[in-house]
Amino acid sequence: MTEACIVGWAHSPFGKLEDPDIESLIGRVAGAAIADAGIEPHDIEASFISLFNNGFSDQDFPASLILQHVPELRFRPITRYENACASGSAAVHGARDFLLSGRGRFALVVGVEKMTATPGKEVGDILLKASYKKEEADIPAGFAGVFGRIAEKYFQRYGDQSDALAAIAAKNHKNGVDNPYAQMRKDLGFDFCRTVSEKNPYVAPPLKRTDCSLVSDGAVALIMADEETARSMGKAVRFKAAVQVNDFLPISKRDITGFEGAALAWKQALSKAGNDLLDLSFVESHDCFTIAELIEYEAMGLTAPGQGAKAVLEGWTKKDGKLPVNPSGGLKAKGHPIGATGVSMHAIAAMQLTGTAPEGMQLPKADLGGVFNMGGAAVANYVSILEPLR
16 A cells, blocks of 8 residues: 655754744744755645644744745645644644645645743643643642552552663663753663662652752644655655554553553554554654653553563563664653654654764664553553664
């Protein structure tokens, strides 16, 4: 079956950036991605913009901001996508649907977020809107508190997993050293991540600061094309599968230690791709908190339920392990500008699969990649399976 392909990209650094707003951030990447694909702005037939629910930006209608930077797109369709922390993958999958429908040959996807200008207390309140407010609004520590509760329940069922969480944090920070886009490029080490200290206090017990992803600014853009068109491009990464599975919003209605929606999304995606999990060369996975990556090992089928710790403590998920997870450093080191995150995951995967990832981050073998991006606490679950077109 003909598919959609990623044929170009541009990625800003993540972190506390000098850009005053999302309009400026969009300008960093939109034209650069078009140039990277080797096409002209007028070749783009539709654009897909991802931004979180707009608690962070005064501009609550971002789609046409791109015209300030790429005026050639005037009078073409542009749509904003929002699905909490999976907004970026929602936009990517939306562009894929557009191309598969035959409505166009080229689409532009831009994911963007400006978070660091918002005071810390407000950041927590805004992020908590991705939870079920009727039941979860009063959880201390905002969204970190939601995942703190998930960690508590997981620990109660399977025992203290503090070593595993620290190992995940240490792995991802070590990987982030080689990622020039990452917000934090420092190898913190296992001991620092494992120990409660003044520099690493509890945020939402049992989660410490090193268990929590970073508040970030950033933008990422992709150019996508239909497969026939992509065959004539300089580089192309093809979707083998793209799956979305949504679950209940309240954590009270689910066994939250299991990420059932994520597990189903992985099962469906691997089945559609015709692959087993260990066929993958790597996975970029949604480690908004270390407990999330731990449970995601189980959801993707790397270990049985309750045994995710084995994967990280035995080195399976390191860069040289049997399934590298987050060789980019993940959200933990790279940063988590909400609307940009899912687009970044796809861009980083495309770099790996074309052998163009930055030195040190590039894996020696990268011929099949997985992306898992989730909105909320495993509510909106997106899995993409990607391969080089040629």
